[in-house]
Amino acid sequence: MDAGVLQLPLAIKLDLWLTDQVILVGLFALLALSLNLINGWGRMFSLGHHGFYFLGAYGAAWLTAALPTGLPGALVFVTTCLFGMLVATAGGLLIGVPCLRLRGDYLAIATLGFGEGVRLVISNADVRVPPGFTVPRVLFEVNSSNLLMYRLLFLGIVILLVVGVVLLIRNYVRSSAGRAMLAVAQDERAAGLLGINPTGSKVLVFLMGSAIAGLAGAVYAHYSGSVAPKDFEFVLMVTIFLIVVLGGLGSISGCILAAFLLRATERGLGMVGGVVSEWWQVEFALILILLMIFRPNGIFGPRELTDVIRDWRQRRRAGSKA
Amino acid sequence: MLADVLLDGLGLGAIYAFIALGYTMVYGIIKLINFAHGEFFMVGAFVGYFALRDLGVDEVDLPQPLPILLAFLVAITLAATAAALLAVLTERLAYRPVRRAGRIAALLTAVGVSFFLQNLAVQVWGAGARAYPEPGIWLYVDDLPAKADADYKIRERVEAVVLKGDAIDTARKAALRAEGIERVYRTPDLTKEGKQGFVLLALLLWTPVLWWLVKRTRMGRAMRAVSEDADAARLMGININLIVAATFFLGAFVAGVGGVAYCATYGSVKPLTGWIPGLKAFIAAVIGGIGSIPGAIVGGLLLGVAEFAIPALLEQLGWADAKAFQDALAYVFLIIVLLVKPTGLLGKPQREKV
Numbered sequence: 115m116d117a118g119v120l121q122l123p124l125a126i127k128l129d130l131w132l133t134d135q136v137i138l139v140g141l142f143a144l145l146a147l148s149l150n151l152i153n154g155w156g157r158m159f160s161l162g163h164h165g166f167y168f169l170g171a172y173g174a175a176w177l178t179a180a181l182p183t184g185l186p187g188a189l190v191f192v193t194t195c196l197f198g199m200l201v202a203t204a205g206g207l208l209i210g211v212p213c214l215r216l217r218g219d220y221l222a223i224a225t226l227g228f229g230e231g232v233r234l235v236i237s238n239a240d241v242r243v244p245p246g247f248t249v250p251r252v253l254f255e256v257n258s259s260n261l262l263m264y265r266l267l268f269l270g271i272v273i274l275l276v277v278g279v280v281l282l283i284r285n286y287v288r289s290s291a292g293r294a295m296l297a298v299a300q301d302e303r304a305a306g307l308l309g310i311n312p313t314g315s316k317v318l319v320f321l322m323g324s325a326i327a328g329l330a331g332a333v334y335a336h337y338s339g340s341v342a343p344k345d346f347e348f349v350l351m352v353t354i355f356l357i358v359v360l361g362g363l364g365s366i367s368g369c370i371l372a373a374f375l376l377r378a379t380e381r382g383l384g385m386v387g388g389v390v391s392e393w394w395q396v397e398f399a400l401i402l403i404l405l406m407i408f409r410p411n412g413i414f415g416p417r418e419l420t421d422v423i424r425d426w427r428q429r430r431r432a433g434s435k436a
Numbered sequence: 437m438l439a440d441v442l443l444d445g446l447g448l449g450a451i452y453a454f455i456a457l458g459y460t461m462v463y464g465i466i467k468l469i470n471f472a473h474g475e476f477f478m479v480g481a482f483v484g485y486f487a488l489r490d491l492g493v494d495e496v497d498l499p500q501p502l503p504i505l506l507a508f509l510v511a512i513t514l515a516a517t518a519a520a521l522l523a524v525l526t527e528r529l530a531y532r533p534v535r536r537a538g539r540i541a542a543l544l545t546a547v548g549v550s551f552f553l554q555n556l557a558v559q560v561w562g563a564g565a566r567a568y569p570e571p572g573i574w575l576y577v578d579d580l581p582a583k584a585d586a587d588y589k590i591r592e593r594v595e596a597v598v599l600k601g602d603a604i605d606t607a608r609k610a611a612l613r614a615e616g617i618e619r620v621y622r623t624p625d626l627t628k629e630g631k632q633g634f635v636l637l638a639l640l641l642w643t644p645v646l647w648w649l650v651k652r653t654r655m656g657r658a659m660r661a662v663s664e665d666a667d668a669a670r671l672m673g674i675n676i677n678l679i680v681a682a683t684f685f686l687g688a689f690v691a692g693v694g695g696v697a698y699c700a701t702y703g704s705v706k707p708l709t710g711w712i713p714g715l716k717a718f719i720a721a722v723i724g725g726i727g728s729i730p731g732a733i734v735g736g737l738l739l740g741v742a743e744f745a746i747p748a749l750l751e752q753l754g755w756a757d758a759k760a761f762q763d764a765l766a767y768v769f770l771i772i773v774l775l776v777k778p779t780g781l782l783g784k785p786q787r788e789k790v
Contacts, residue, residue, distance in 0.1 A: 349551070396555045398551075400552060402545075403549060406548060407533040407537075
């Protein structure tokens with residue numbers, strides 16, 4: 115951020131901050147939705163989602179830096195995002211095909227190893243100082259006067275992506291492939307006996323999840339303007355998981371609400387300052403543990419927000435009659 | 437060259453084995469990957485650090501190794517006990533409530549506990565690495581050798597008063613005494629190889645103890661019974677909660693020993709000390725066959741040696757960047773073992789029940 119921003123009027127600074135927060139909430143919602151696809155609906159325990167996000171971001175950043183300058187910005191943006199998605203999907207294929215035959219917790223370790231390993235290898239092999247990429251601004255040059263426009267543009271992109279992913283998941287879960295996947299999640303052996311190919315079904319949902327995470331990573335790379343291995347550490351994975359669990363395994367609206375709530379809580383506690391915000395990561399881990407003890411299926415469980423509101427209304431109506 | 441690689445590998449492998457023992461025992465009994473196990477190891481290392489520092493291991497008064505060994509013994513015992521108590525507490529507060537809630541809930545709780553302890557350590561002890569206390573030996577000036585075999589210091593100064601290689605004749609000794617220096621000390625010439633040798637020795641001493649505990653005592657028999665069939669074991673009158681707590685205690689006790697050994701060998705301790713070694717030790721346990729104590733040791737040593745030998749081999753073959761892949765090797769190993777022999781090298785074959 116350049117010095118010009120500091121001299122902007124307060125209202126614009128507030129807008130800038132707000133758009134930034136909402137974009138980050140949107141990216142986390144994308145990550146949580148895609149992880150929910152794997153862990154919630156698919157019932158596969160993956161702990162490597164930060165690796166796909168990393169691959170997407172690095173793939174997009176690398177291609178953006180490698181492409182010749184002078185190409186139309188929108189074309190570069192779309193191409194690099196697709197490339198980031200492709201790299202993440204390839205990573206998903208590489209880890210998914212051998213590992214999805216594994217039982218739950220072995221899969222967790224193998225995917226965790228993938229997420230951590232990919233980052234460690236790339237950051238060990240990176241000779242640049244400091245490690246990472248600076249991503250050229252391809253859509254337009256950013257300065258203090260059009261920063262808000264830039265962020266609004268990204269806000270639009272992220273909202274569009276979230277809506278797209280929500281529709282994708284809704285339709286997928288109701289499609290025949292989605293129902294097959296749900297059957298495999300419930301009982302792999304029984305689903306196999308019904309003529310469903312369990313491995314194929316699991317690989318498909320795993321790839322979808324990794325592709326969406328890769329896309330989110332690519333958009334993040336373009337938005338933030340730089341990527342470095344330290345942005346993709348395990349804490350990111352824990353955050354995504356916390357959102358998924360908070361929102362409910364298998365709940366779309368829960369995921370988005372939880373992404374928002376978590377960010378708001380973090381920012382809110384940050385404003386309290388002092389011990390509360392310094393100890394944020396400790397509190398954060400504590401929330402995860404307590405949630406697991408008291409509500410292991412998330413706050414809403416697999417229900418959507420609309421179900422919860424309907425139930426609540428019915429209960430209230432029943433209460434007023436009695 | 438070969439001997440170097442082998443010793444480096446065995447030294448690191450022995451540490452993996454120390455951690456893997458706890459993983460394998462806990463997994464064997466309640467089928468939980470206890471991610472926080474690496475943090476028990478880290479807490480053990482920190483307690484050992486404080487104990488060694490406060491016991492004054494860096495300024496032992498006599499030129500004999502006995503007080504130093506004693507200090508290390510006390511520190512290791514304290515560290516191991518602290519790690520074990522923490523493990524029992526964790527089991528009671530976090531794992532027991534979710535034991536029946538399904539494996540994903542339990543695993544996620546373990547991730548949460550691990551993350552919690554790491555960040556708690558960051559808050560309490562700071563995120564930075566601390567140099568682990570090195571033992572020091574005191575000598576009277578009169579007892580100095582004719583040619584100094586190491587840097588000799590006095591307590592008041594950081595820099596040495598006698599440099600390594602200095603000739604020390606009677607005139608030099610008189611000059612030192614004239615300065616008021618009666619005694620000087622040096623850190624012992626423990627090379628990394630020497631320390632690694634100690635770690636291996638400690639592992640060799642511990643293994644039979646654990647083996648005896650699990651195979652020859654009533655407690656061990658109860659543990660094996662619970663891991664075979666928890667419900668049947670309960671019907672036989674075994675107190676499951678007690679046995680699980682005892683398993684956590686024993687596993688974390690060994691990890692605490694490993695924590696002090698690891699940090700004393702590699703020279704520093706920080707809150708993230710337990711994370712990567714913990715992950716790799718779990719992989720070692722899987723490679724050796726999860727649930728098997730000899731398997732944990734074989735898997736640990738094998739993984740340690742492979743982590744040094746394979747990059748060295750690749751470098752010999754002309755791939756200069758092979759070291760970058762050292763950290764990823766364990767995961768590749770894991771996937772290969774799980775695909776080829778999912779029960780690990782020494783694990784018992786398991787049939788899936790429908």
